[in-house]
Amino acid sequence: MAAQQRLLRLPPRVLVIAGPTAAGKSEIAVEVAEALGGEIVGADSRQVYRLMDVGTAKPSRRQRSRVPHHLIEVVDPDQDYDVAVWRRDAIGALSAIHARGRLPVVCGGTGLYLRSLERGLFAGPPADAALRARLQADEAKTPGVLHGRLHEVDPASARRIHANDLLRTVRALEVHELTGRPLSAWLAEHGLSERPFETLTIELEIDRETLRERIGARSRAMVDDGIVEELAGLYRRGYPPSTRAFDAIGYRQAGQCIDGTLALAELADAIGLATAQYAKRQRTWLRGQADTRKIAHRDTGSALRLAREFFS
Secondary structure (H helix, E strand, C coil), X not given: CHHHHHXXXXXXXXXXXXXXCCCCHHXXXXXXXXXXXXXXXXXXXXXXXXXXXXXXXXXXXXXXXXXXXXXXCCECCCCCCCHHHHHHHXXXXXXXXXXXXXXXXXXXXXHHHHHHHHHXXXXXXXXXXXXXXXXXXHHHHCCCHHHHHHHHHCHHHHHHXXXXXXXXXXXXXXXXXXXXXXXXXXXXXXXXXXXXXXXXXXXXXXXXXHHHHHHXXXXXXXXXXXXXXXXXXXXXXXXXXXXXXXXXXCHHHHHHHHCCCCCHXXXXXXXXXXXXXXXXXXXXXXXXXXXXXXXXXXXXXXXXXXXXXXXX
């Protein structure tokens, strides 16, 4: 990554629009980018997938026609696409935006993506397919065993990684087993001290009740717009239920409807609950980012003012 950055001409400044899911990030980002001659780089771990539209809240076709968007719909559901690959692609997109004389705007709520872009990334050892298969088999046999194991070998990572986040739990255990050191120790040593460009993060604030209502409306829309039918269609295309992308909120619950463990009448509430829990984790992450500038979630005027001051 460092060699790549030396070859690319990165922008000196990058604007970031962040906030919890359903807060209206896409709307603000489009308004700002359109007004200032910018382009948007998506920082959402679900929106990178093609064929998954109903449950990923991608920017609308109209929004994408107003402002160029990057890293939206770039891989198929069964393709591996982790934070290291995303960061590589984001650095390339930002460099190209800068070369065109446009202003770079990053928009998304995946905290790991945003942190990697702003502070660098501990790459760690390459993935070990056999080790991962063994760990996943252990989890399938005894659900929850891997997060419990992580608590034993790396308590700091276990506190940081949600119990339902199997992907990151497996990676933390993989790093420990391959290197003999916990992931948290490697991260502390790395220090996340890279600063490839100056950033301004505008954080959208929204009161809990309004966010709850917006999440509820979005969850009901997913059901009405056919998330179950979309997922069933992906199964028919040959993507198995175990496809990692289908663990995303909305698709996980839709899969439970298909396999009969969740009633269709309960689907919207189940999606809403999982989304609200995710939004809480996003807010917790943002609280740890001391440099954000907070604005009301619909305050386009303040976003434009801050962006103009930042890029001037």
